[in-house]
Every structure is written in structure tokens, then in C-alpha cells.
Amino acid sequence: MLCGMGEFDLIARYFTRPTAHAVLGVGDDCALLQPAPGTQLAISSDMLVEGRHFFADVDPAALGHKALAVNLSDLAACGAKPLAFTLALSLPRVDETWLAGFSKGLLALADAHGCELVGGDTTQGPLNICITVFGEVPVVSGKSQALLRSGAKPGDDVYVSGTLGDARLALEALRGAVTLPPDLLAQARLRLEQPTPRVALGQALRGIASAAIDVSDGLLGDLRHILRTSSAGATLETSNAINLVATSQDTALARAGFDTEKQLEFVLAGGDDYELAFTAPASARDAVQAAARQAHTAVSRIGRIDANPGLRLLDAAGALIERRYASFDHFA
Ligand code: ADP
Numbered sequence: 001m002l003c004g005m006g007e008f009d010l011i012a013r014y015f016t017r018p019t020a021h022a023v024l025g026v027g028d029d030c031a032l033l034q035p036a037p038g039t040q041l042a043i044s045s046d047m048l049v050e051g052r053h054f055f056a057d058v059d060p061a062a063l064g065h066k067a068l069a070v071n072l073s074d075l076a077a078c079g080a081k082p083l084a085f086t087l088a089l090s091l092p093r094v095d096e097t098w099l100a101g102f103s104k105g106l107l108a109l110a111d112a113h114g115c116e117l118v119g120g121d122t123t124q125g126p127l128n129i130c131i132t133v134f135g136e137v138p139v140v141s142g143k144s145q146a147l148l149r150s151g152a153k154p155g156d157d158v159y160v161s162g163t164l165g166d167a168r169l170a171l172e173a174l175r176g177a178v179t180l181p182p183d184l185l186a187q188a189r190l191r192l193e194q195p196t197p198r199v200a201l202g203q204a205l206r207g208i209a210s211a212a213i214d215v216s217d218g219l220l221g222d223l224r225h226i227l228r229t230s231s232a233g234a235t236l237e238t239s240n241a242i243n244l245v246a247t248s249q250d251t252a253l254a255r256a257g258f259d260t261e262k263q264l265e266f267v268l269a270g271g272d273d274y275e276l277a278f279t280a281p282a283s284a285r286d287a288v289q290a291a292a293r294q295a296h297t298a299v300s301r302i303g304r305i306d307a308n309p310g311l312r313l314l315d316a317a318g319a320l321i322e323r324r325y326a327s328f329d330h331f332a
């Protein structure tokens with residue numbers, strides 16, 4: 001409930017649209033969804049808090065995009081097809097310019113993925129955006145096709161999609177820690193403020209990847225979740241991570257005056273990348289590349305899973321890197 005005028009007008013104007021797939025959308029006590037026969041629902045929530053996840057003056061359309069993108073990224077990591085989402089919104093005041101921008105960015109990304117806004121809640125308070133997404137995963141012969149964190153096996157290859165480190169570079173620039181040339185800042189900001197969830201890649205990797213996670217807190221930290229739940233370890237060739245993963249911003253980071261050490265930190269532990277990290281048996285290398293082509297998303301092989309617990313990083317000469325990289329943790 002939003003105090004003052006217009007809670008229901010606000011919902012009607014900015015967040016109510018006819019539904020194409022959902023049985024019932026905004027306007028009743030519950031929305032109704034009908035998952036296709038032979039599928040399971042995949043469900044995930046992500047919250048964005050002002051001052052914590054975004055700056056107060058961020059472009060509202062970009063914020064609308066990001067709020068849904070981070071949720072779609074979780075569906076991607078499970079190999080789920082997006083169906084619908086709900087939006088719980090806490091707003092300090094009714095600012096129509098802000099609402100128009102926010103809903104435009106949000107609903108444009110929703111339309112691009114056929115993911116319908118079917119309900120939510122609206123209240124007055126500090127700016128806070130919580131989205132819950134619902135997706136669909138097939139069940140084949142009684143077995144869920146969802147990609148889990150727990151399936152990595154010794155001998156599997158480790159991959160990551162796209163590039164890493166750009167979002168962190170933008171964050172450093174916005175904090176004033178570094179000055180970037182305008183073209184580079186614009187490119188990095190796009191990755192920070194309007195990330196691309198790898199939805200097509202996640203679905204293409206069903207039946208191929210043995211484990212998957214989306215990279216939100218930093219590659220190493222997120223990979224450790226796979227290792228823990230899979231009871232395995234991994235060895236990463238960081239020169240591959242730099243050469244294969246970071247080619248686009250390798251030079252960008254160098255231009256910004258960051259040395260190799262700093263570049264590696266951003267790539268391995270930068271956070272906010274929303275790429276997919278995943279594992280697959282060595283016998284599936286061709287299938288992984290075919291999935292990547294089908295999804296129009298580059299993937300790079302950066303290491304392997306081994307039985308020995310822990311995460312080891314090798315430099316270009318194959319020597320062990322001793323330095324530890326800390327990924328993001330809200331309470332650490
Ligand atoms: P209730 O009081 O039953 O929780 P509300 O009055 O909060 O219902 O909301 C009325 C309708 O508007 C519901 O269908 C709800 O899902 C929807 N709704 C509320 N806020 C939003 C929002 N920010 N975006 C989309 N739908 C919303």
C-alpha cells in the first residue's frame with residue numbers, strides 16, 4: 001500500500017498489461033500460470049537496494065532493465081525458459097518521470113524474453129526493487145533437465161561465457177578511483193548498468209553442461225559454490241582467463257592504466273558480470289561450442305575440475321599463484 005494518491009492508478013498505468021501466456025495477470029489476489037505439460041517451474045528472487053546495488057541517480061530505464069536482468073540470469077543458470085515475473089516495489093514518492101523510465105526499461109527486457117509481469121506489491125519506503133521470476137524446465141523420462149550447481153565431476157572442463165571485469169571497471173570509474181576515456185566508460189557502464197542475461201545459452205546447455213551458475217559476485221567466489229556442492233576442486237589457467245575471457249577489456253584495462261595483476265583481480269573477482277560459469281565433460285567440447293554458436297554467445301574454456309578439493313590458479317608458466325582473490329559478500 002502506497003500512502004497518498006494513486007497506488008492503483010500507478011499500478012494500472014505503469015505495470016499492467018494484457019497477458020499473452022499467463023492465465024491471469026495483474027488485478028486479482030493471485031496471478032495464475034499454467035506451466036506446459038512435462039515441465040517444472042524454476043523460481044528465483046533478487047532484490048536491488050538503493051545505495052547497495054545501485055546509485056540513487058542511475059538512469060531509471062537502466063535500473064528497470066537491470067532489476068529484471070539479474071533475475072533472468074538466475075533462470076539462465078538453471079537452463080530455464082522465462083515465463084513470468086512479479087515486482088515488489090518500495091518507492092519514496094510517486095515520481096512519474098522515474099516510473100515511466102523504470103517501467104520502460106523493465107518491460108522492454110521482459111518483452112525481449114517473453115517474460116510477463118503478472119503481479120507484485122507497491123508500497124512507500126526507501127527505494128527497493130524485488131523481482132521474482134518464474135521459468136520452465138523440461139522433465140525428460142522423470143528427470144529434470146535443470147542445470148544445477150551440484151553436477152561437476154573430476155575431469156570436466158570449466159567454462160565461462162562472454163567477458164568478465166567490465167562491470168567492476170565501470171564501478172571503479174563511477175566511484176572516482178580511475179578516470180576512463182569516454183568511449184571506454186560508456187562501454188563498461190553498459191555492462192554494469194544493463195547486463196545481458198545469458199538466457200539462450202543456459203537453455204542451449206541443457207543436457208550438455210554438468211553444472212552451472214551465474215557470475216554475480218565474482219568468478220572465483222561463484223565457482224566455489226559449484227565446487228562445494230559438487231564436492232570437487234578445480235584448477236584454472238589464469239592466462240587463459242585473461243587471454244580468452246578478457247580479450248575485449250584486456251586492452252581496455254591496460255588503457256585505463258591497470259597492470260596485469262589488477263586486470264586479473266577484476267576478471268576473477270570483479271562481480272556484477274552476469275555471465276554463466278559452467279562445467280561439461282571433455283567429451284562434450286564440440287557440443288558446448290555448438291550450443292554457444294546457437295546462442296550467439298562466446299564461451300571460453302578456462303580450466304578443469306579435479307578430485308582434489310579447493311581452487312588452484314596457475315599463471316602463464318604453469319606455476320601456482322599464491323594470492324587470494326575475495327569475491328563480493330554482503331556480510332563479510
Ligand atoms: P493485495 O492487497 O491483494 O495484495 P494489491 O492491492 O497489493 O493486492 O495489488 C493489486 C494488484 O496489483 C494485484 O494483482 C497485484 O499483484 C498487482 N500489483 C501490485 N503492485 C504491483 C507492481 N508493482 N507491479 C505489478 N503488479 C502489481
Ligand code: MG
Pocket residue numbers: 001120121122
Ligand atoms: Mg498487496
